[in-house]
Amino acid sequence: MTRPVTLRVNGATRTAHVEPRALLAHVLRDDLDLTGTHIGCDTSQCGACTVLVDGRAVKSCTMLAVQAEGSEITTIEGLAKNGDLHALQNAFWEKHGLQCGFCTPGMIMTAVDLLAQNASPSEAEIRHAIEGNYCRCTGYQNIVAAIQSAATTLRGAAPARAAS
């Protein structure tokens, strides 16, 4: 009943043999051992499973793995480059944007997409952008601060990034 699916995950080509009904979230976790992507609900509300699919934030529980055939996928494990944390990872750390950490990978991936679309989001725009990502620990305030801080860093480091 399984079929092969080949994905580009964090820069590497990975093939898994999966049931057609398998969700991308499950395949990332169970077949590709990328357990940084978490599953916090079964109705696509919580956003803990958010990854980048071809550069856009996608709740990986809303997608069958077979639908992602050939896609470029970035998970939280692939965000740091050459051992250097992404500006958002640093900012979440710096601003105490996480407590239990369970929502954090999905929250960060959503924020990566937000900042790619909007380099200078207002607080209201940030709160709107992450409303599909639930956090039960932080009350969101420091998450917002972290995303604002990362936006500032990214604008300073790579002004061209916003346009790309």
Place this chain on the structure above:
Amino acid sequence: MPTLFGSGIKRREDPRLITGQATYTDDVKLPGLVYAAVLRSPYAHAKVRKVDVKAAKAAPGVLAVYTGADIKDRVVPVPCAWNVPNCDLKVPPHPLLAHEKVRYVGDGVALVVAESRAAARDALDLIEVDYEPLKAVTDPEAAAKPGAPQLHADVPNNLAFTWVVAGGNADEAFAKAEVKVALRIVQQRLLPTAMEPRAAVASYNRGTGQLTLWVTSQNPHIHRFLCSVMLKLPEHRVRVIAPEVGGGFGSKIPCYADEVLACLASMDLNRPVKWTEDRSENYQATIHGRDHVEYVEMCGDRDGTITGLKTKVYAGLGAYASTAAPGVPTILHGLMYSGAYTIPNIHGTVHGVYATATPVDAYRGAGRPEATFLVERLVDTFAREIGKDPIDVRRKNFIKKEQFPYTVATGVAYDSGDYHGTLDKALGMLDYQAFRAEQEKARKQGRYLGLGISTYTEICGIGPSAVAGAVGFGGGLYDSAVVRVYPTGMVRVYIGTSPHGQGEETTFAQIVADEFGYPVESVEIVHGDTESTPQGWGTYGSRTTAVGGIAVVLAARRVKEKAKKLVAHLLEANEADIEWKDGAFVVRGSPDKKKTFAEAALMANVAWNMPAGMEPGLEATAFFDPTNFVYPFGAHLCTVEVDAETGVVKILRYIAVDDCGPQINPMIVEGQVHGGVIQGIGEALQEIAVYDAQGQLLTGTMMDYAVPRASQMPRIETGHTVTPTPVNPLGVKGIGETGTIASAAAVVNAVVDALSPLGITHIDKPLTPARVWAAIQHAKGNGGGR
């Protein structure tokens, strides 16, 4: 040298969490792993006539199927671990899998173990259960009425207990009082919603007879104890590991049937077994919180003096008595009826009631939010009745700073406080007079602005073990730490508490590094594995720092004391002449004769030159049992605008001034306040678990249960004062629950204040637009009201 205590350093937990390298329970994989799934009752109340598992057993990949009848003689029912005395508590058996009757939607009926998650889930659909549905009742007040459906054979009227707290003479106070006010308050059922659902990975080794259980636990030592009881396994053969845990809020205190069933299956199959709930299952099968129907009264004089308080509470327990459930609406609730005030006459009656709903247990604040809510609502109602400013009434009745320690009418002794101080600070942050002027102006324009006040105190840092024993808690409430210093001077600290987001890997390292004159990086905090950590009682009741943290500092000081003796010997000086200066042991008057802590650690570990009678090595264990609870306090202010056309409540400002004593890491303290307050605002404005008349959970998924989202929630303005507790040597109290304890009352008081010109005196939370709108229509005489 500067201390780490008091410094808001970045968390040491975070690098693994922000890179996806952390290991939560469901991330654990073992060779030969198989998967379990639980079949849950679709009925709230039904007789189980027959469970046919033939087809499931024959399904591809299925390794085993268990029913309640299969296992009932092999395991001990799920114990209740808080048997509150003097209240005629009735704890009916709570089978791991229901076999005669199911008592709530979600009650476990069968367990399937299969080669894959999907195969296990698929096989659930092949189990045929013949149910005979019975009538359901989920509301605790309704469940206690004569004629209500009866859940348990030996619990007439579903009454689990009747607990009374009394001090002074409330009847006399009410008879004499100039003013009496009364409210009926419903403190709705809530779904704790830790972002990580529960999970368990059980691995039994037949060769060694050892069971290892990775589990989403706030208290692995309690899990080990309860697993050993339920499985009838010797306790020393059970190892429990709480790896990374994605939030708990009380819901991961209990040791649940499904976690133990995974163990049983692993023992039978000789293979590791993983069980992970999904969110819908979590909402049915993981404990709920609150669920009170309360009749409360306050009396006093026209000058604003409060003289008495009475309550009659129906506290829903759900279908069974969960682990700590009887203690939550009694000890953690009724003993706090005096709030921050000198109320001389108190009488409270709490009826614990079984109903055909998910069991209710400790949820962030656990009994104390309910107490704060009813007291703070009554104080506001009383103030309005006598036409006085609720601020003035609070000030008049506060326990004064110089009165501490102060024993309230319920009998508990508050350790310390400065309630005027936090209130004054919060009012300053708000600019109280300016807000009242703005409110007045707005009212003239037909706009509804309101201010809500919640001046809370709470009981936490639980607590003395002797008190635990006296109030029927089935364990100790001390905690423990081992400080182990390696030859290079690096330090590992093993703790009995089990943080899961609160940041004690950082704050405890700050404490220890300060003791040894170290950078924080030289200290590692280890928790969560019963194999390496000393006996401890877990993380709940805001006790980790106030109890576990003290064990850490005591163990560190023991180690340092030994190092000092060794240094005196090595430097051929009198111990009395050795002083700790700038991060080193120095001979007084001879600044060149000194040794760092790391140098002492090396010499202790190699033991080449020890003083007579001193053992080699450098480590110490400490158990700390506090002499009292601690009582953090604060003043929360909330301002709102209510749209009278739509009933929408908009929070304008939320100010939280809290006093948890000295703060080890202010950044982490503030984070705890933010999260706690938002959880309380969720409770005040939008969260409610709803059952229909048949006992179906209508808010059974995240689509229906209104977890607060970023776009819905306000910014929190924080402030603090510092009143150290005399109960422990660091003076520290708890901060994990204060936000939730304080905030629901502040928000609801604000909305009632806003709508008071309409004559509205109370609206039950959550204050959804529909409820607020209905209350407004009712007040305006438009019908369709509440």
